[in-house]
Amino acid sequence: MEYTVFGAVGSGSVPIEATLTLIGIPYELVEAVTWVDETARSRVEAVNPLRQVPALAFPSGEIMTESAAILIHLADRYPQARLAPQIGDARRAQYLRWMAYVSSAIYSLFWIKGDPMRIAADKKDAPRVIDRVHDRIAECWRNMDQQIDPGRYILGDELSVLDLYVTVISRFGPWRTRFYKTAPKMAEIVRRVDADPRLRDFWARRFPFKPGWEN
Ligand SMILES: N[C@@H](CCC(=O)N[C@@H](CS)C(=O)NCC(=O)O)C(=O)O
Known part of the structure; x- marks a missing residue:
C-alpha cells in the first residue's frame, strides 16, 4: 500500500x-x-x-x-x-497565503501558456498571449518577493514545502533568469533549494538542469 x-x-x-x-x-x-x-x-x-x-x-x-x-x-x-509551520505557529498564516497565491495567481496561468489557443481568437495572437502571460507571472513573483521577509528560506530558516513549490514553479516560463531579476530575495532561496544535497539525485531524475535551463 x-x-x-x-x-x-x-x-x-x-x-x-x-x-x-x-x-x-x-x-x-x-x-x-x-x-x-x-x-x-x-x-x-x-x-x-x-x-x-x-x-x-x-x-x-x-x-x-x-x-x-x-x-x-x-x-x-x-x-x-518539519516541512511546514503547523497550526498555532505564528508563520502559518503567511505560509497558507503564499501557497494559495503560487497556485492561483501563477501556476493556473500555465493552462493558457500550454495552449494559447484556449483563449486566443487567432493563431497569430498566440505569441502575444504567451508574452502577456509571462509578464503577468513576473509581476506576481515581484509582488510576492516585495512582501516577504525571508531568512535562509521564505518563511524563516527552515525549508518548507513553500520553498519546494516556488523553486519548481519558478523554473517554468518566464524562466529563471527573469525570475532572478524580478524576485531577488527568492532568487537566493531557489538557488539554495536547487543545490540541496538531499535532492541532488532527485532533481537530476525529475527536473534535470540541462545546459541553458535558466533561460
Ligand atoms: N491547479 C492545478 C494545475 C495543474 C496543471 O496545470 N498541470 C499541468 C502540468 S504542470 C497540466 O497537466 N497541464 C495539462 C493541461 O492543462 O492540459 C494544480 O495546482 O495542481
Missing part, C-alpha cells in the same frame, strides 16, 4: 515528489506528460477529469488533486519532517 503520484518530469508534480522524497515515503509514479500528449491526458482522466497532473492516490485509494493542497496535506500529515 503506497502513494501513487500521477506526474511528469519537469511538471507541477515535482514539488510533491520532492516532498515525499524528503519525508522518506516510497511512492509509485505514473508518468503522464499531459501538456503534449493526448494519450497521457487520457491516462489521468480517471483520477482527474481536468486531465492534469499532479494527482495523488493515497494508500487508501482516495484521490487528491491540486498541487498546493497536496503539499499542505503532506506537510501536515508528516509533521516530523
